[in-house]
Amino acid sequence: MPSRLVAGNWKMHGNRAANRALLDAVVAGIAGLNGVECAVCVPFPYLGEVAGQLANTRLALGAQNLSEHAHGAFTGEVSAPMLAEFGCRYVLVGHSERRQLYGETDAAVAAKFAAALGQGITPILCLGETLAEREAGKTEEVVGRQLEAVFRANDRKLFENAVVAYEPVWAIGTGRTATPQQVQEVHFFLRNRLQGTRLLYGGSVKKENAAALFALPDVDGGLIGGASLVAVDFLEIVKAAVRAAQEKG
């Protein structure tokens, strides 16, 4: 199993001056923290500048979305070869905001997953149920369906080069974190299908709850939204992952 991963998802936040200050602080803070990989997924316009700032640092660059097509008449889209050219090591695929607000289907997500891997970029495949689905007892059915769609379109071996993030929709940006037991249940379900894949949890991960989440047997790190915009908070979360790595081995 590759090392644990803590990835920030800035979503549609940031500006050039604030990004620079935030990344300077994060890069300095993680310099002495070994045993956990760190990444930051930034909005497209900042990729070039952030790539320059992160060159020769331990903080990897990621994007938040990509097109399933390599090039062509797809106005407004950004392709995997373009992300590769900017040195992206990671890209989010199928974030619930993409699925819910922009109508991304399971099939489109599966094609984006393949497009990323085709360029040597590690997809972070996001899965998760809505509150209504959880309350109807359909969590495993939904997460299983989202995963199956990607299995159908991609060789299972490719998942060794991928990351999967469980992000319950009702826990994203709400301050309402899934309980450790809820997280472990879904991660156990996923681990049975994905032995060699890093499994992240995302959804209101904060410095206060990170240690309990990262201590869970089948959690290999986190995908962090709001708290990734505050350097000290993000660094505390990375430190919690480092401690969990030391304790869990």
Ligand code: 13P
């Ligand atoms: P929050 O950490 O802000 O809940 O966001 C989670 C998320 O969507 C990360 O991709």
